[in-house]
Amino acid sequence: MRDVIAELTEEVRELYTADEVPWVIGYSGGKDSTAVLQIVWLALKELPVEQRRKPVYVISTDTLVENPIVAAWVNRSLETMSAAAAEQELPIQPNRLTPEVKDTFWVNLIGKGYPAPRPKFRWCTERLKIKPSNAFIRRVVANHGEAILVLGTRKAESQARARSMEKHERYRVRDRLSPNGNLPNSLVYSPIEAWTSDDVWMFLMQAQNPWGHSNKDLLTMYQAASDDSECPLVVDSSTPSCGDSRFGCWTCTLVEQDKSMTAMIQNDEEKEWMLPLLELRNDLDVVDDRPLRDFRRLTGSVTIFHDQAVPGPYTQESREKWLRRLLEAQTWVQGHGPADVRDLSLVTLDELHEIRRIWVFEKHEIEDSLPRIYEEATGVPFPGGPLDEHMVLGSEDVDILRELCEDDPLHFEMTRSLIAVERRFRTMARRAGLFDELEKTVRRSFYADEEDATQRGRLMLEIREIRKGRSTGEQTEARDEGDGGAAAVEDLTEDAVDAAH
Template identity: 40%
Template sequence: MTAEQTDRPIQERWAEVVQHVKDEYLSDAQRWPWIVGFSGGKDSTVVAHAVFEALATVPPSQRSRPVHIVSNDTMVESPLVMAHLDEVSAQIQGAVDNLSLPITVARTRPDPDKTFWVLLIGKGYPSPNQQMRWCTDRLKIQPTSTYIRDNVSKHGAAVVVLGVRRTESIRRMRTVDKYENDRGTNLNLHSSITGAYIFRPIVDLTTDDVWEILGSFHAPWGGSHKKLFQLYRDAEGGECPVVLSKDEAPGCGTKNSRFGCWTCTVVEKDKSLQGFVDSGQHAYKPLIAFRDWLVSIRNDKTKRSAIRRNGRLTFDVSGKHIPGPFTIQARQEILERLLAAQAEFGTKLITDEEIDLIHKCWAMDLQQEERLANA
């Protein structure tokens, strides 16, 4: 973006973004549904705002393209963030109903047997880290990809609308440049889902542009974006992005990602939770303590099985032993500590269904250990 472009009033630049979204909505590919990735963060909120505003100006007879505003619940999101997402989603749904817009407000979740707690406590997966980031795929990529593929199957193709910006980070800039198209359209092929395309309507906006837009214009579904501003102030600003492919997975759980899963053990310190505590939300202290303890036990050999889940001893190229999953005893301790943190926090952190599945996993693993011992 040139200096001349950024010097123009934000009203002009915002009007161009909305018109850009409207033009693309009415393009020849309007039979393909739009799937708007909505995390509730600043960038996805600006995109949802633009889509909503653009759609409201399209004559009802031309609103033939269905739009899905889809958020993802990893089931271990920060409770404050989820409360904000729930509130905004309800506001959007209410406005959609009142205005009769062709918008579906949806939320994806991991499969019951692939939630964070079932995999960690039930099957003993070690706490995620930079080298073994199993959580991103199970909790984020798979649920949203399934939603996209279902729409591709139903309509032949789908367009994923994302709040990706070129200036977010060096990694994001490289990703945008890598998939930049030269076909004379606004759409890029999705990197891993056949039949899916990516539309990035705010790719050239800066962070300052995003905040100025949010501060200058009321939310089209009612109210303002003031609560979002406060949430960022309390969380110290960063956020985990919408992740749709393994190419983008490294952006989840980086040192700048402070607005995501409260259980994130990929980062050294959870600045988001600490930010909430520093801003007066002292109820989050037991969550911080639990998360830090979870980090500390990851490589504790006394809490890890010697063999992998396939029953084999594993060594790396240097001959160093690679431990297996958490032992049953360690998993029991993790669950006990989680339930204690839940009681202190006062809000459910794990569902009854997950606890039932965890106990089933333990029973199956104990049976397996008995068979191996008697073999």
């Protein structure tokens, strides 16, 4: 192993000093990324200070729903790394990346109502992982013209990984540097691509961590869970989900179960404080979530598939339930967890403010229920000022409105939304678009119920089929018979449209 490391560190030094292209190292805190960073660190230490001329950016993407134990480990490691790099005069710059508030998991699930991710609707990876890392790499490329990504990917991880790496090997522009098909002007260097998992652990146990973090503690963290995998730097959607490993998101529903968190709780009584997180994750992962979701899509339209309405976002009731569960779990963890998680935030205040804004201003839920739910779940007032008083209805006004609508949920929703639209436009000097917004609101909620909406959706589907047929055979026949035939078909479809509305 010593000879292998000597050869590899020499290769790293040759590649590093060959040009002025900066390096970007993906670091998750797991064994593979730790091994790669440790090799680069050891190689650079052997260079004279004057040759350490180009930056090495270490990036770690925190999705804000990472396993709390691993997130704390990575954050401590980045802090230690920053201090050690400065002390040892190394051009290594650690960076913790997070998604924009509008892209976070809870803003999309609780705020917008996106259902829990599924393999066919994997909306989370792009927002939480790909966008933050790609944005950073693009900034490096913009400033320097090019970048080299140093990743801990290994062919032994999986057959798919091996095939992908071998495919890119054929297009290498320099020895050991492969092109990156997703990020222009960037190359990929995988120093340990031929290593096995045993090789990685042998290296980590034999070589002391150069920035002062304990590799033995890392091994202990792995032993506390059931598998031996980690999430690499994600720069494209081809990377498989890693929710069943300790380095995945604790909210991940792309896998059948979170094996690592389950194992951590079972293997260590001191980690039972994570149980509310596991229970919340399991409740998100239901086979049939139709009762939790609106029968309309996010746009308000009804889509028919296999003679059934395709479910849309979570209903207001469901979103409020998820928020309450999340805040209760956070409060329980802060009150019963160990000292190092007493300040743990499962959802940030910035996310809560954005969720509140979406509910009131985009979904027209002008009763503004988030502050009430927050206080009921946490026992303390919501740390945010009042919203626009012209947009929010008091609880008494909401009760009166429900009574006037005779407890008809769709009638209440439409009336409430019409009030919200009118109030939003009231303060505008120019009310262009008001009538369009009012029409959209009425169209969204004019159905009697879900059954009525489904029937109308089926009728509209039939209308489209009629029009589709007319655009082929009927149009030819109409041309043969004159304008009267086309007019008759047009009258038929227009009458059907009128009936549907």
